[in-house]
Amino acid sequence: MKVGDCYTPGAAILAPGDTLADVMRAFLRHRLDIACVLNDRGHLDGIVSKYALYRALLAGAGLDSPVGSLVRRDVVVLRMEDSLESAKDTLLHSGVGHGVVVDREGQVCGVMGKSDIIRGFLLDTEMRAQQVTVLLDHLQEAVVFIDREQRVQAMNQAAEALFHVDKDVVLGTPVAKWLPELAGVVADAVERSIALPAGRLEIGDTVTLTSVSPIGGSRNAAGAMAVIRDITTLEAIAEELETTKNLQHTLQHAVALSYDGIAVVDPEGRITVANDALAEILDADRESLVGRPWGEAVPDVSLRRVLEGREVEGQVYTLRGRPCLITQEPIERSGKCVGAIIKVIWRRLDEWRDLFRRLEQLEREVNYYRGEWQRSHRSSSAFDAIVGRDTAMEALKREARLAASTTSTVLITGESGTGKELFARAIHQESGRPGAFVAVNCAAVPAELLESEFFGYVEGAFTGARRGGKPGKFELADRGTLFLDEIGDMPLALQSKLLRFLQEQVFERVGDVRPRQVDVRIIAATHQDLEEMVRNGLFREDLYYRIHVVHLKIPPLRDRLGDLPLLCQALIQKLNGKLNRQVKGVSPEAFERLRAYSWPGNVRQLENVLERAMNLGVSDMIDVADLPKEMRGVNSRISRTPEPAGAEGPPRPRGRSREAWEKEWVLGALEEAGGNRTRAAQILGISRSTLYHKLRKYRIEEEVRFRLGAT
Numbered sequence: 001m002k003v004g005d006c007y008t009p010g011a012a013i014l015a016p017g018d019t020l021a022d023v024m025r026a027f028l029r030h031r032l033d034i035a036c037v038l039n040d041r042g043h044l045d046g047i048v049s050k051y052a053l054y055r056a057l058l059a060g061a062g063l064d065s066p067v068g069s070l071v072r073r074d075v076v077v078l079r080m081e082d083s084l085e086s087a088k089d090t091l092l093h094s095g096v097g098h099g100v101v102v103d104r105e106g107q108v109c110g111v112m113g114k115s116d117i118i119r120g121f122l123l124d125t126e127m128r129a130q131q132v133t134v135l136l137d138h139l140q141e142a143v144v145f146i147d148r149e150q151r152v153q154a155m156n157q158a159a160e161a162l163f164h165v166d167k168d169v170v171l172g173t174p175v176a177k178w179l180p181e182l183a184g185v186v187a188d189a190v191e192r193s194i195a196l197p198a199g200r201l202e203i204g205d206t207v208t209l210t211s212v213s214p215i216g217g218s219r220n221a222a223g224a225m226a227v228i229r230d231i232t233t234l235e236a237i238a239e240e241l242e243t244t245k246n247l248q249h250t251l252q253h254a255v256a257l258s259y260d261g262i263a264v265v266d267p268e269g270r271i272t273v274a275n276d277a278l279a280e281i282l283d284a285d286r287e288s289l290v291g292r293p294w295g296e297a298v299p300d301v302s303l304r305r306v307l308e309g310r311e312v313e314g315q316v317y318t319l320r321g322r323p324c325l326i327t328q329e330p331i332e333r334s335g336k337c338v339g340a341i342i343k344v345i346w347r348r349l350d351e352w353r354d355l356f357r358r359l360e361q362l363e364r365e366v367n368y369y370r371g372e373w374q375r376s377h378r379s380s381s382a383f384d385a386i387v388g389r390d391t392a393m394e395a396l397k398r399e400a401r402l403a404a405s406t407t408s409t410v411l412i413t414g415e416s417g418t419g420k421e422l423f424a425r426a427i428h429q430e431s432g433r434p435g436a437f438v439a440v441n442c443a444a445v446p447a448e449l450l451e452s453e454f455f456g457y458v459e460g461a462f463t464g465a466r467r468g469g470k471p472g473k474f475e476l477a478d479r480g481t482l483f484l485d486e487i488g489d490m491p492l493a494l495q496s497k498l499l500r501f502l503q504e505q506v507f508e509r510v511g512d513v514r515p516r517q518v519d520v521r522i523i524a525a526t527h528q529d530l531e532e533m534v535r536n537g538l539f540r541e542d543l544y545y546r547i548h549v550v551h552l553k554i555p556p557l558r559d560r561l562g563d564l565p566l567l568c569q570a571l572i573q574k575l576n577g578k579l580n581r582q583v584k585g586v587s588p589e590a591f592e593r594l595r596a597y598s599w600p601g602n603v604r605q606l607e608n609v610l611e612r613a614m615n616l617g618v619s620d621m622i623d624v625a626d627l628p629k630e631m632r633g634v635n636s637r638i639s640r641t642p643e644p645a646g647a648e649g650p651p652r653p654r655g656r657s658r659e660a661w662e663k664e665w666v667l668g669a670l671e672e673a674g675g676n677r678t679r680a681a682q683i684l685g686i687s688r689s690t691l692y693h694k695l696r697k698y699r700i701e702e703e704v705r706f707r708l709g710a711t
């Protein structure tokens, strides 16, 4: 506060030649205690006080006497920019009641008396009080003033908010009513007149850090001020921090003690944690690994996939000449990859491998005994579904039953429709293997898809690959049986992969390097002459011997016509269920026709002929009229001379080559079926895969397109 802020502006001005009457008039006009006498240049010459005037009048001076003798020249002059404090000191020391206030040029601006000084100090105090209130209200800490009698004198907005009280209600009331916990502390500070440093104090539900300072004299405090900070959240955070610290400590211990190498990397692939086991395999110092980019420390192992958020399971690597198994796991937060954990297993890998081998062996033994148990507790056998009392068939079933109790690979050969798949299923069921029976027709899968169909693929293996990858037939048949139908149609490249699997029981998905191990029993089938294919270099000899461990050769139907009555009976019964009919059997005449036929499509063809007859016929016996045209006529009595193995189709007229006749036979059926291959295969009594085989063999595709297009 400055003199300029609180002086009384304006002054009673006199000239040196004025009289006492002029002085009196000036005092009356301005109601001031002093009048200023200015010289010719307007500067202060001196002052005349009311008391000097009274004294002169009492001494008998006349009103027209000049003012000159009353002028006092040791005037107290105050400047506008002087502080209020220094103005007060000047007036006190000089012992006068008023000072003349001048500006920088020495021009008189007004006067300043004691009352002006008091007003100035009052203004100053008021302003400071306002500042303190604003300051307190802007503090985050709650502040409460309490007097000696423990009554609340003041509090800021933060205190109102923290303790949910209204200042207007609380002020003047005992603090113990609102904040009992605080009352005790304040009483202590006031009583002893000492400041209590910040300490933890629970006030209601709030955990606070409270300091108390006494106000007033050092012996006899008039009250106290409490500054309170809410630390409820802070304390919770601190507790959490403590728990996290403990957890981190435990984790660090666990990582350090881990038998396997462990590293944690940040999203940029920089190592943030590494343990001694990792340092050991990398021949590095653990401390020097932390902070290094992973790619620099272990260039052979890429983290690209894991840092994209994908898990990379046990891949085999060789680090510093030692084999190891590496697993990479992404660390995700809010759906974002924020780093990865890398685990390197390298100690005692061989022991693990042996352990797994032993486990597999035990599993195989369990499977065997499970199968045995099932067999001994089952009244019917899976082989009961295979109809036939022919000696060759009986011998085959015995052999197949024996094979079922082993895990040997089985090769089943025979013409199309002889029941190769039926045998394969029976062997699987009888074996008691807990996994599934998975059948793949090697002839029906496009060559370019064969590998992924067999071995599966990993995500991103090729364009169009499914997210998350796809398991192949080998994985689907794990602990079960994989039936490889038409194995003769398997491309040579895939044959080598199959051979490797048969030798090691491991394979990799397409696009993957991680070897996978499964326990799969293989049963292969073909209507082709594999030995001849081996001779022609179309089938791998080593694979042939691998799958040839047990060989079941199913004879064609024409060679076991003794089974025809039983087969007709069993198939009619099966078809009655399917077609909802009550057919009892085949008339003797019709049966004669069936016996006379050569059955190139074997049991499947017989089933088709019976189904067609049951669909056409109305009586409960299948008659000659219900049979296909080529079986009906008396002239259709057919020579039962068997065609060489693999030859199918109706009896061929003399003079026609087998190929030309068979091709015409297939084309005729395709035309009759309007190009529908499933129907054509049914008409021919051969399986779809055999039909595909013949289509490829005779390059019929183009011809059919031409013929169908032409009609």
Ligand SMILES: Nc1ncnc2c1ncn2[C@@H]1O[C@H](COP(=O)(O)OP(=O)(O)OP(=O)(O)O)[C@@H](O)[C@H]1O
Binding pocket: 385, 386, 387, 388, 414, 415, 416, 417, 418, 419, 420, 421, 422, 423, 485, 527, 570, 603, 604, 607, 686, 687, 688, 689, 690
């Ligand atoms: N001995 C049999 N007893 C009963 N049904 C049989 C017999 N042999 C084959 N079948 C039936 O004939 C049809 C064809 O059998 P399957 O599919 O097993 O033959 P396949 O030799 O595998 O044929 P392809 O080589 O054409 O695939 C099936 O419906 C099957 O149930």
